Amino acid sequence: MTLALALTPYVYGLGFFMMAAGLLIALTSRHLIKRLIGLGVFQTSAGVFYILLSKVSGGTAAIRLEADSPAARSLASRLDAAYIATHGVDGVVYSNPLPHVLILTAIVVGAATLAVGLSIIVRIRETYGTVDFEELAALEAKALRDGREDEA
Amino acid sequence: MTRLLAAPEAELVFAALLLTLLAGLVLALLAARSVLTCILLMSVFSLTMALWLMVMDAPDVAFTEASVGAGVSTMILLGAALSSTDVIPSVRPGRFWFPAVACLAAFIGMALALSDLPVFGDPGSPPSSYVGRLYLEHTPHDIGAPNVVTAVLASYRGFDTLGETSVILAAGVGVLLLLGGSLNSRDPVSEDVSLRISAGSPVLSVAARLLIPIICLYAFYVLAHGEFGAGGGFQAGVILAAALILHALVFGVRETMRALPVGVVRSCAALGVLGYASIGFIAILHGGRFLDYDALLSPVFEAGLPSSHLAGGHHHWGQRLGILGIETGVMLAVASTMTAIFYAFAGRVSRSDEAGAA
Amino acid sequence: MLEAIAWIGSAFIIAAVGLSIAGAVGVLRFPDVYTRIHAASITDTGAASLMTLGMLLMAGLSPAAIKLCIVWLFIMLTSPAAAHALAGAAFGSGHRPILGDPRRPSEDET
Numbered sequence: 001m002t003l004a005l006a007l008t009p010y011v012y013g014l015g016f017f018m019m020a021a022g023l024l025i026a027l028t029s030r031h032l033i034k035r036l037i038g039l040g041v042f043q044t045s046a047g048v049f050y051i052l053l054s055k056v057s058g059g060t061a062a063i064r065l066e067a068d069s070p071a072a073r074s075l076a077s078r079l080d081a082a083y084i085a086t087h088g089v090d091g092v093v094y095s096n097p098l099p100h101v102l103i104l105t106a107i108v109v110g111a112a113t114l115a116v117g118l119s120i121i122v123r124i125r126e127t128y129g130t131v132d133f134e135e136l137a138a139l140e141a142k143a144l145r146d147g148r149e150d151e152a
Numbered sequence: 153m154t155r156l157l158a159a160p161e162a163e164l165v166f167a168a169l170l171l172t173l174l175a176g177l178v179l180a181l182l183a184a185r186s187v188l189t190c191i192l193l194m195s196v197f198s199l200t201m202a203l204w205l206m207v208m209d210a211p212d213v214a215f216t217e218a219s220v221g222a223g224v225s226t227m228i229l230l231g232a233a234l235s236s237t238d239v240i241p242s243v244r245p246g247r248f249w250f251p252a253v254a255c256l257a258a259f260i261g262m263a264l265a266l267s268d269l270p271v272f273g274d275p276g277s278p279p280s281s282y283v284g285r286l287y288l289e290h291t292p293h294d295i296g297a298p299n300v301v302t303a304v305l306a307s308y309r310g311f312d313t314l315g316e317t318s319v320i321l322a323a324g325v326g327v328l329l330l331l332g333g334s335l336n337s338r339d340p341v342s343e344d345v346s347l348r349i350s351a352g353s354p355v356l357s358v359a360a361r362l363l364i365p366i367i368c369l370y371a372f373y374v375l376a377h378g379e380f381g382a383g384g385g386f387q388a389g390v391i392l393a394a395a396l397i398l399h400a401l402v403f404g405v406r407e408t409m410r411a412l413p414v415g416v417v418r419s420c421a422a423l424g425v426l427g428y429a430s431i432g433f434i435a436i437l438h439g440g441r442f443l444d445y446d447a448l449l450s451p452v453f454e455a456g457l458p459s460s461h462l463a464g465g466h467h468h469w470g471q472r473l474g475i476l477g478i479e480t481g482v483m484l485a486v487a488s489t490m491t492a493i494f495y496a497f498a499g500r501v502s503r504s505d506e507a508g509a510a
Numbered sequence: 511m512l513e514a515i516a517w518i519g520s521a522f523i524i525a526a527v528g529l530s531i532a533g534a535v536g537v538l539r540f541p542d543v544y545t546r547i548h549a550a551s552i553t554d555t556g557a558a559s560l561m562t563l564g565m566l567l568m569a570g571l572s573p574a575a576i577k578l579c580i581v582w583l584f585i586m587l588t589s590p591a592a593a594h595a596l597a598g599a600a601f602g603s604g605h606r607p608i609l610g611d612p613r614r615p616s617e618d619e620t
């Protein structure tokens with residue numbers, strides 16, 4: 001348990017670092033596609049955080065094994081009996097399945113929304129001829145200036 | 153046999169090492185100056201993530217991440233990036249520091265919460281104690297399916313999953329609205345050069361001819377096997393879409409569109425969600441609640457069926473039927489939406505190529 | 511006996527790890543695309559085969575062994591095709607293999 005205690009700040013810290021780095025890519029990159037990739041990293045890292053919470057030490061995937069089947073017995077042989085009795089379900093210790101469900105659907109939805117973002121980028125490129133954030137900002141500023149001059 | 157570390161601890165250390173690799177990949181992504189590099193790094197990131205998820209006892213999620221992240225989204229990203237500039241110009245320092253400080257603040261804010269988080273792998277942590285444990289304990293009795301992830305996804309939280317599937321369909325519709333592309337398959341999609349690998353290579357066409365049927369068969373295996381092992385409708389749908397994308401890459405999008413017309417794909421996407429929802433309504437018609445699979449079969453009929461395994465004397469054929477039904481709906485919706493999105497991007501690429509050549 | 515077979519399996523896996531590292535070094539250090547593909551394909555075929563063999567020995571006669579064989583067949587089918595596609599794409603986009611002594615920069619390639 002002391003090893004797990006030492007690893008805790010490290011793994012959560014890495015997860016948070018990945019989130020912050022993804023956000024940084026999404027906020028500062030000049031290429032719009034790289035911005036979207038950064039957003040994807042951010043989203044996946046949020047998933048990492050969920051999965052980190054779901055891990056149970058010595059656990060196995062949340063696919064129920066028959067009690068006393070060879071697989072269940074071989075898993076049980078790696079852990080001490082008191083641990084299994086406290087934390088196991090029917091003699092096997094499982095990791096928490098709930099975060100898995102949430103992240104599974106989030107990944108597929110993430111890919112679909114990534115496609116929406118990319119199609120917006122494709123339209124931007126076709127309309128303005130660039131996907132560079134700075135150039136787009138300059139174009140927008142110019143359009144705003146022109147609009148104001150037209151009003152005046 | 154003496155071990156360096158006890159098995160549970162070795163698992164945690166391995167997970168931490170893989171996570172370090174993932175963080176390194178994010179750093180490389182941060183420094184990358186080419187869009188192609190970014191996309192490939194993203195793909196590698198997804199594949200490593202799948203490995204990490206496998207170590208973290210989440211095979212279902214690993215499966216999804218490998219097929220979605222490393223497969224389909226990489227293809228969509230490549231399709232979108234093909235005709236834009238590859239070089240990413242460096243940021244002006246004036247535009248970099250404020251977001252950098254904001255992200256650092258976000259990181260520090262999250263790190264401050266560290267002391268309140270449960271210990272890594274703690275079996276008695278709040279997330280693993282209450283509802284997650286209840287699902288594990290009650291699934292054999294309530295659902296009768298060994299895979300708890302599928303049971304929660306398709307049955308306990310079936311309504312939630314209906315929402316997710318609709319979001320995917322909505323995203324597909326959004327892409328089609330943005331990128332257009334008419335229903336008529338004879339329309340402008342020309343012989344695409346860019347999205348096709350080594351046109352006409354016999355090695356690839358033989359390999360693809362061998363692989364595509366097997367991949368499709370595998371998708372259906374994953375669909376049907378989702379109750380017993382890792383897998384389910386989402387994974388099956390993405391694998392099916394990957395098979396179609398492989399076909400398009402080797403034989404050209406036009407051939408794929410002839411085999412599977414755009415109209416059919418779009419109708420299937422809607423049909424998948426419709427099928428999902430109608431299973432809910434069939435349950436209502438049988439006197440149950442929305443998506444209450446136990447009501448799908450009449451008790452008299454179900455008693456005549458042989459007892460299903462792992463059920464502990466309970467009959468769960470209604471649950472079986474319901475889960476398989478909605479998973480089929482999910483597969484149809486996901487596969488068709490992903491294929492429709494790919495068609496839309498591939499159509500754009502060939503069209504902009506024509507414009508460039510003209 | 512079973513223990514001994516498991517140890518032999520571990521030895522195969524360690525050999526596979528060695529090959530993977532060699533492949534990774536090759537990908538990083540070799541001079542052009544084609545030699546790099548060559549290095550990567552050693553990882554794909556040699557290391558993957560050894561690893562499957564090691565896991566087969568560890569799994570013994572079980573359904574997992576059949577699955578491992580199918581995975582091996584899949585790798586044997588896909589990785590040469592992928593390497594072929596990669597080399598074809600590299601050649602198609604104008605990369606030419608470096609011939610002669612790689613330490614001396616050739617005339618047409620820098």
